Amino acid sequence: MTKKTLVNRCLRLRPETTDLTTLANGPERLLIAGVKTSLRDLACRWKTLDDEVKTLNRHIETLVHQAAPDLVELHGVGAEIAGQFLVTAGDNTGRIRNEAAFAKLCGVAPQPASSGRTTGRHRLSRSGDRAANSALYIVTIVRMRHHQPTRDYVERRTSEGLSKREIIRCLKRYIAREIYSNLPKLAESVAAQQLPTAA
Incomplete structure (x- = not known):
């Protein structure tokens, strides 16, 4: 998968529950829910930063074209x-x-x-x-x-x-x-x- 496809897949992950303490008695379910939550949060952070970079690049490109x-x-x-x-x-x-x-x-x-x-x-x-x-x-x-x-x-x-x-x-x-x-x-x-x- 490309980086963008991988991020989009991670964004669509749905953990069994957001309250991981309820899965304390099921270690495998807890592990899967924890991994899904972590991957989804990382993907959200990546997406936010990527959008910021794209916005700043557009600003820089406009300013550079005007200046030189x-x-x-x-x-x-x-x-x-x-x-x-x-x-x-x-x-x-x-x-x-x-x-x-x-x-x-x-x-x-x-x-x-x-x-x-x-x-x-x-x-x-x-x-x-x-x-x-x-x-x-x-x-x-x-x-x-x-x-x-x-x-x-x-x-x-x-x-x-x-x-x-x-x-x-x-x-x-x-x-x-x-x-x-x-x-x-x-x-x-x-x-x-x-x-x-x-x-």
Whole structure:
């Protein structure tokens, strides 16, 4: 059964009685009634929380589409992912001076990883906002699977000898640049609101 079917089945469970103390002399009947009561209560709780999640998701989707319509239009960027980028940018407006600062904040600024035997190599950054970095990773994986230009890029870079990890690092950096260019300019709008008007 699917999760939803299982919950609906549990919601329809009817214990023999709601007063379990009356079944104290029948251990098997008590056990069955207790299990049915517990499963029904858990299903009610799950259903309530699921309805709350759906309602909140609708609110978030509406607000994100209003705040950043261009961001949601990008391939692989849904309302939840776009919301994460808006939170990251909104919490750090003073730190995001340019696209490179946004990339560093998201943990996708290239980090040199050259050794005595290799030169010009870079690694994935372990710093920055981990939630934004995770959102970039999700967008990257979606594009690697369903976005033909990205798939062509992966194929070309693989033939050049790059590992999958290095290709993902490059893609995340490119996507961070694209995300930044489609973010609403929060810092500029706040600054504009704070400017005194001419009398």
